[in-house]
Amino acid sequence: MRIAIEHRTQYRFSQAQDRIVQMLRLTPTDTQDQTVVSWRIGVDCDARLREAIDGFGNAVTMLYAEGPIAALELSVIGEVLTSENAGVICGAAEPLPPLFYLRSTPRTQASVTLAEFAADVAAGEALDGLHRLNAALHGRFPDAPDLPDRGCAAAQAFAAKTVTSRDVAQIFIAGARHLGAPARYVSGYRTDGEAHSAPHAWAEAYVEALGWIGFDPATGLSPDESYVRVAVGLDATGAAPIAGTRVGHGREQLDVDLHVDRLGGEE
């Protein structure tokens, strides 16, 4: 599938900022089933951009801008070619061994009820168990929209009535790790014909003999060719598309305009 992405993020500040430094995890990398055809990150003010690969294998862009900055718009425009592989990730850079992803973080610690829920629904063979956990979470939270990260932890979200795709991905990760499966958070894009105010988020878990497999508890299914993987991390904070610091007073207002479209041809 040929997917076009246009992702604009606009910051407006109530007072001009002196300096802005951001770490952007907004660039996908190639895997066996994902080829980046074109990709460009633009900024509408005088800024320096520097690219690197981080310790997780993510493509990271550092953004340095000097003030006074009253507003800042980041535009990400690109095209990616994907193919279907039953959710199995092949050919990704894997600088960290799977075992590392058993590590818990404050945002992915399972509460007793979350752990019991995971153990209940996922009893039995590992791969089936993870699929059942994925489906059960979708059943429990049928509506998990793509909204900006609120900083919620998995245990807290699990006890809540409404969740986002970010929350339910973290809940899946907490549950999977509790079951002994290395699991990680994925931030990326998905074409579903709907408008979004934030990128999509899902999870990957490691199954011996198969490798890393994607699970999207927001749909209850595994990611298919309509997904573009961008960044992985231990949790939503670790894979945040934009992490930023600013020097300056005042409030910031954030607007996101995101279009993920399927292009014709290349079926």
Next chain:
Amino acid sequence: MAARGAFDEIWGHGGPASPRAEFASLARWIAETPADELQRRQQSAEVTFRQLGITFAVYGDSDAAERIIPFDIVPRVFLHDEWARLSEGLVQRVQAINAFLEDIYGDARILKEGVIPNELVLLNEQFRPEVNRVRPPHGVWAHICGIDLVRTGPDEFYVLEDNARTPSGVSYMLENREAMIRLCPELFRDFRVEPVDSYPDMLLQTMRSVAPHMGKSTPVCVVLTPGHFNSAYYEHSFLADSMGVELVEPADLVVDDDVVFMQTIAGRVRVDVIYRRIDDDYLDPLAFRPDSMLGVPGLIAAYRAGNVAILNAPGNGIADDKAIYSYMPEIVRFYSGGEAKLPNVETWRCREPQALKYVLDNLADLVVKLVDGSGGYGMLVGPTATSAQIEEFRAALIAEPHRYIAQPTLALSTVPTMTEKGLAPRHVDFRPFVLTGSDGVRVVPGGLTRVALREGSLVVNSSQGGGTKDSFVLSPEAGA
């Protein structure tokens, strides 16, 4: 005597009347200098330390924030041969620590070959994925190491703890020496003591040697401190002063285009080498702690890009973690191909069920430590603990065994020390400082001797009532 059965480094096993042969003249100095004269000199040194402001804050005790660490006038002395053997062991240990860090954040050969349980590294908070696959300039990780040693006999030294993050205490080594030269000049006339005052020069040389290649003749070096409220601030400013480099706080540094600059009145100056005395967590909020307002945003990106050297390298905590410590003999063997010249203290890893059982059965005889604790906190010294303390630790061990290790209580060596009742043996440990640059490994001929001032106490931490002594290393062909 306080330390029955312990080896006294000057008096040997026989007491003041029969000192070790090599230390006869030093023992004579101790015996012949009147006690009130020694007292007077010691008080004079402490007055100086207070004036200089070498104080330290006791954690959790705000009233005692301005306490100085007590100084003892009787020096601890290493013979040239003893020191030569010790140095070889220290160099080997520090080289292994560097090789380990290079490997762990690189190809991870030691994990693939199963020398260390992989989860002990990968699931350890001290293994920092943020610097995974980053090779520091010139491949040096642990530039400044403080290796804590204890001694139980003439040739029996053991490593108690490695400090490969930001070991402190070097200012005491230097100030103690200065005080001794002023107060006991006769000792330096009678003995040929290796100087330690070149330490700031050695440190600056080490810093410059790891500067990224920028085609500059003199790299810009700085000392990065969290600020004056830090308990080791005196040392930070002392080192910056004596090296003649700027002392900066995080707010003084900015990163632009993956390059670090220091903001000065005259404008921005590019920084090549940072000796940081700040924990990893507070170095760069973008890399480590998004919730933290502290640190220099972009610093790790500049480091990853190879544009700045950071001493010691971020991520070093995995090498001096107490859980990893117990594998140091295997680590030394793996990288050096030989046996460790400096052995570890026997260590039970409570994460292993059999070890835990042994520890629970013998709590009253053991020292139990938190794997991630430091400064003598979260520690049980079985032989001197109350039964309530022992039961408290028993419960903690059963609840979270993986957080603890245990070691035997060693008969630590003693050195004669001034007490209220005159000179008496007191237990000591030792922290030598080892510098590693792109030009090799150097052991500073001296170090920090910490002494447990309370009779019979084995806890030398300054936060727990320990003091310090000067540590002499004698030059070749010099007797004591």
